[in-house]
Amino acid sequence: MKDEIIILIILFVFVGFSWDSLKQEAKINNGGNIPANSSIETKTATKEEIVRDIKEVERKAQELEKKIKEEAEAKKRSPYYGKVSLSYISYLNDPDPSREYMALYTNLNEGESVNITGWFLKSDRSGNSATIGRASIPPYPYTTNDDDAVLQQNHRVYLIKGFSPINISFRTNKCTGYFEQNRTFYPSLSLQCPLPRDEELPQFSSQLDREDECRELIERIPRCTAPKFRWKDLPDTITSSCKTYVDTQINYNVCVANHLSDTDFPGNEWFVYLNRFGPLWRDKRETIKLYDRAGLVVSELKYGF
Numbered sequence: 001m002k003d004e005i006i007i008l009i010i011l012f013v014f015v016g017f018s019w020d021s022l023k024q025e026a027k028i029n030n031g032g033n034i035p036a037n038s039s040i041e042t043k044t045a046t047k048e049e050i051v052r053d054i055k056e057v058e059r060k061a062q063e064l065e066k067k068i069k070e071e072a073e074a075k076k077r078s079p080y081y082g083k084v085s086l087s088y089i090s091y092l093n094d095p096d097p098s099r100e101y102m103a104l105y106t107n108l109n110e111g112e113s114v115n116i117t118g119w120f121l122k123s124d125r126s127g128n129s130a131t132i133g134r135a136s137i138p139p140y141p142y143t144t145n146d147d148d149a150v151l152q153q154n155h156r157v158y159l160i161k162g163f164s165p166i167n168i169s170f171r172t173n174k175c176t177g178y179f180e181q182n183r184t185f186y187p188s189l190s191l192q193c194p195l196p197r198d199e200e201l202p203q204f205s206s207q208l209d210r211e212d213e214c215r216e217l218i219e220r221i222p223r224c225t226a227p228k229f230r231w232k233d234l235p236d237t238i239t240s241s242c243k244t245y246v247d248t249q250i251n252y253n254v255c256v257a258n259h260l261s262d263t264d265f266p267g268n269e270w271f272v273y274l275n276r277f278g279p280l281w282r283d284k285r286e287t288i289k290l291y292d293r294a295g296l297v298v299s300e301l302k303y304g305f
Contacts, residue, residue: 078296080114083107084151086290086301089281091186097162097277099186102301104157104290116157117148119298123280124287130274132159137266138256139170141179149270157270158187161280164273172267175255177224185271193224194259196250204242214242218250226251 045053084106091099102121108114122129134146149171151157165183170176177191197219204214217238221227227250231243248254259265274280281288284304292298 076297078292078294078298080292080298081296082299083112084114084116084290084298086288086299089288089301089303092281093279093283098160098165098273100161100280101186102159102288104151104159104299106151106153106155108151108153108155110153113150113152115148115150118293120291121159122289122291123282124289125282125285128280130159130161130276130280132272132274133169135169135171135270135272137171138173138260139166139168139176140253141166142168144168149272151270152268155268155270157272160186160271160273161276162273163275164271169272170270172269172271173256174259174262174265174267175224175252176267178226178252178255181225189271190267190269191224193255195223196221199249199258202241202245204245205239210237210239210242213237214239214245217242218246221246221250 084104087103087105089100089102091101094100104116106114116132117134118131120129120131132149135149136143136145137147139145146168149157149169164170165185166179172189175193177189177193179185180189180191197215201215201218203211205211213235217234227246229243229246231247234243282304286304287300287302289300290298
């Protein structure tokens with residue numbers, strides 16, 4: 001009905017202009033006056049011309065309708081539309097909900113930030129939804145220390161449907177690779193922790209051979225790994241001070257204490273858990289939209305069509 005009304009309006013306008021043109025031409029040809037008993041000779045349009053004119057009117061009507069729709073959609077968009085984008089979904093509807101995740105990317109200017117806590121995802125088809133919660137900065141496993149998730153330029157957010165292996169959502173940092181030890185994250189955490197051998201090491205023995213033996217032991221410890229040596233399995237030549245250092249000073253908490261003030265300490269990735277179990281999104285013909293706290297559309301992800 002709306003299409004027909006628009007076409008009729010344009011037709012009326014088109015006919016109106018044509019009639020006005022004919023009257024003006026008649027006035028000119030008759031010195032500005034149209035005799036009461038005179039007739040205006042008009043050219044009869046051919047069938048092809050009528051069809052062409054109708055098609056042109058339809059084209060203009062379609063363009064107008066498209067513009068109206070675009071303006072209506074624009075009013076529903078968030079100020080952050082295009083600045084935070086849904087990118088892809090992995091392990092969709094995997095039996096383990098902690099494997100399924102969606103990625104968000106930012107397209108912010110330098111110095112610009114956006115708080116996404118309280119934003120929510122919603123399916124256009126099923127109506128299922130999930131809200132983005134808070135995250136810990138810096139994180140400590142199983143310790144709630146929640147902050148708003150404030151994104152900056154080049155940040156990436158993984159929205160994991162299931163549950164956190166350390167019971168919290170978090171922003172990564174220089175040391176969070178330690179969390180991967182004996183745990184599995186989807187996606188995997190970056191293993192970029194400082195090497196134990198690069199830390200400022202104390203002196204372990206006044207005997208050079210024993211000092212070297214301890215340092216060689218520390219040099220063999222890989223990144224992001226808290227060693228689990230049993231003292232009895234280590235050679236007797238390894239000093240007790242060396243064993244104590246390895247046992248207590250190479251771990252996540254000490255790494256944070258040593259590097260918290262480093263300019264490159266904060267990471268640019270967020271792991272935010274939705275704590276949901278069971279199907280949330282459809283396998284096919286799905287449209288998932290990201291909304292801000294005002295309920296305006298920030299981004300959308302379509303797949304399976």
